[in-house]
Amino acid sequence: MTAVRPHDLLRLTRTRGIVPADAPGWVAPALEGAPWVVVRRNGVRDDRIPVGVRGSTRAQRFALDIPADSVAEVLAPEQLAARRGRVRGDLPAFRALHAVASAIEEATCLLWGPTGSVGFELAAGVPVVTATSDLDLMVRSAAPPPRAVAVRVHDALGRLPARVDCLIETDEGAVALGELVFSAGDVLLRTPAGPRFVPAPWRETG
Incomplete structure (x- = not known):
């Protein structure tokens, strides 16, 4: 996969198995509607990419790590x-x-x-x-x-x-x-x- 940098937008190949069980209820539907996340600044470790999920309101932001092999597209x-x-x-x-x-x-x-x-x-x-x-x-x-x-x-x-x-x-x-x-x-x-x-x-x- 192409190296990713902070602010890059990533399109996911899948959403199942990515959202943790303790995530807010809006996270999974948001990813199902628009499977895009933004790369955070924490740095890639062990093929895990730190990203942020965007919800429908300004207050709906959620941080998680995703496996690198779940990325279908990178847009800088x-x-x-x-x-x-x-x-x-x-x-x-x-x-x-x-x-x-x-x-x-x-x-x-x-x-x-x-x-x-x-x-x-x-x-x-x-x-x-x-x-x-x-x-x-x-x-x-x-x-x-x-x-x-x-x-x-x-x-x-x-x-x-x-x-x-x-x-x-x-x-x-x-x-x-x-x-x-x-x-x-x-x-x-x-x-x-x-x-x-x-x-x-x-x-x-x-």
């Missing part, structure tokens, strides 16, 4: 960005998605893609995005981009028609774009071993 956020022409209706998050390409690509050539509800809908085809949904984004960069690039991207995203939450995914972990732009001290780095604070990459150079 970058691949979902190419599906933005398939969005449903004229919701603010979808209008923002259409504008993201120019907003990011004018400032950087880094790869990006939608996560969260927009990414899930583009992968699973299930209408989960609402009029109040944020647009969650991932930008992939081996290391944090130069401060000038981060500022340009942040400013461009702030002008979009929906609130945008953007994570910069680096080789060491993920950090929120807003923290990179505004923090003069430590920033929170999300890693497979858990979150930790690290110095802002340009703290000493300004």
Whole structure:
């Protein structure tokens, strides 16, 4: 199976035998209706992939591990960005998605893609995005981009028609774009071993 990374959407070959007995009652029906899960950041161990199941409400989220051989398809956020022409209706998050390409690509050539509800809908085809949904984004960069690039991207995203939450995914972990732009001290780095604070990459150079 292709290596998976946080935010990847996985389509399952089966749901039986995957949901633990102590799972909330909504989990199994949710997977039967849309057999898609999102990869969590914990890291693959012993051919078990840590994933999250999405329910019909914001409160319905469930974490579990699935066997690697139960995965039929892997869609990365970058691949979902190419599906933005398939969005449903004229919701603010979808209008923002259409504008993201120019907003990011004018400032950087880094790869990006939608996560969260927009990414899930583009992968699973299930209408989960609402009029109040944020647009969650991932930008992939081996290391944090130069401060000038981060500022340009942040400013461009702030002008979009929906609130945008953007994570910069680096080789060491993920950090929120807003923290990179505004923090003069430590920033929170999300890693497979858990979150930790690290110095802002340009703290000493300004």
